[in-house]
Amino acid sequence: MGKPTDQYPWSWSVVPFFPGRIAARSELDDPCSAAAVLGGFLDALHTPAPLAAPANPARGVPLAERAEGVLTRLAHVEPDDRAIALQIWETALAAPVWSGPPLWLHGDLHPANLLVDHGRISAVIDFGDITSGDPATDLSVAWMLFTAEQRAALRQAYGRADDATWVRARGWALALSLVFLSHSADNPLMHGIGERTFRAVLQ
Numbered sequence: 001m002g003k004p005t006d007q008y009p010w011s012w013s014v015v016p017f018f019p020g021r022i023a024a025r026s027e028l029d030d031p032c033s034a035a036a037v038l039g040g041f042l043d044a045l046h047t048p049a050p051l052a053a054p055a056n057p058a059r060g061v062p063l064a065e066r067a068e069g070v071l072t073r074l075a076h077v078e079p080d081d082r083a084i085a086l087q088i089w090e091t092a093l094a095a096p097v098w099s100g101p102p103l104w105l106h107g108d109l110h111p112a113n114l115l116v117d118h119g120r121i122s123a124v125i126d127f128g129d130i131t132s133g134d135p136a137t138d139l140s141v142a143w144m145l146f147t148a149e150q151r152a153a154l155r156q157a158y159g160r161a162d163d164a165t166w167v168r169a170r171g172w173a174l175a176l177s178l179v180f181l182s183h184s185a186d187n188p189l190m191h192g193i194g195e196r197t198f199r200a201v202l203q
Contacts, residue, residue, distance in 0.1 A: 018125065020117030023145060024110075024189055029119030035142070035150040037121050038114070039157030042138055046103040049132030059107040060133020062097050063168055066175045073178035084202050085174060092171025095164040102132035109141045110176070111193055135161070136168035143173035143200040144193060174201045 002012040020026070028034045058066070070089055074082050106113075107129030115123040139161060142151040155161050161169070180194025 018115055018117075018123035020115035020122040022112045023114040023116050023121070024112045024193055026116035027119065028116060028121070031146060031150045032153045034116075034121050035146050035154035036157040038141065038145075039154035039159075041124060042135070042154075043158050043160070045106065046135045046138070048101040049104045053102065053104065053132040054130055056107055056129055056131035056133075059129055060102070060105050060131045060137050062134070063093055063095075063136075063171050063175070064097075066172075067093065070175050070178060073182050076182070077178075081198075081202060085198075088201060089171060089174055092167050092174070095167040095171070098134035098136065098165070098168070103135050105131050105133055105135065105138050107131045107137065109138045110180075111141075111145050112189060114141075114145070134165075134168065136165050137172050139165065139169035140172035140176055143170060144176075144197045147200075148203065170201055173197055177201060 002008075002014075004010055067089075074085055074089075077085060106124065106127060108126060109124070113124065113126045114121055115125060117123075139154075139158070142154045146154060155166060174197075177194045177197035180190045181198060184191035184194060
C-alpha cells in the first residue's frame with residue numbers, strides 16, 4: 001500500500017493479476033458448478049464483522065431503507081411488470097429482517113465484478129464497497145447471473161440462507177436491477193445486467 005506524496009498525491013497499491021474476463025462478457029462452461037463455487041465463496045466471506053468494519057449507507061442495510069428509491073424507479077417500469085415487481089418487493093419487505101450479527105459483505109457483487117477464466121469463475125474483484133450487514137445483499141447476485149436451477153445450487157452450497165434471507169435476497173436483486181437500469185444510459189454493460197436481473201426476479 002502506498003500513501004500520497006508530493007510526487008503522487010493519491011493512495012496507491014500493487015496487487016496481483018487475476019486472469020480472466022468479467023462474467024458479464026463471458027460464458028460459463030458449467031453454470032451450476034459455478035453457482036456452487038460462488039455460494040461457497042460467500043459462505044466463507046460471510047463471517048461476523050467487527051464494529052470497525054466500513055459502513056455503507058446503501059448496502060447491507062434493512063430493505064426498508066431502499067424503499068423510496070425502489071418505488072420511485074418502479075414508476076418508470078411498464079405497468080404489467082410494475083405490478084409483478086411491486087408484489088415481489090412487498091413480499092421482500094414483509095420478510096423478517098436480518099437478526100444475526102453484521103456479517104462481512106462484498107457489497108457490490110455483480111457479473112462485472114466476477115472474473116471467468118477458461119469457463120470457470122476465477123476471481124471476485126472490486127472490494128471498494130466492502131461493508132457489513134445483511135448477507136442477502138450479496139446473495140442477490142444469484143438473480144444477476146443464474147437460472148432458477150442454478151440459484152438453487154448456489155443456495156445449497158452457501159448452506160445457511162433460510163427462507164427469509166432468500167426472499168430478502170430477491171428483493172435486493174430487484175432494488176439493484178432498478179438502480180442499474182436507471183443509471184446506466186451511458187453504460188450498456190451495466191444496463192444489460194440490470195435488464196437480465198430484473199427479468200430473472202420477475203420469473
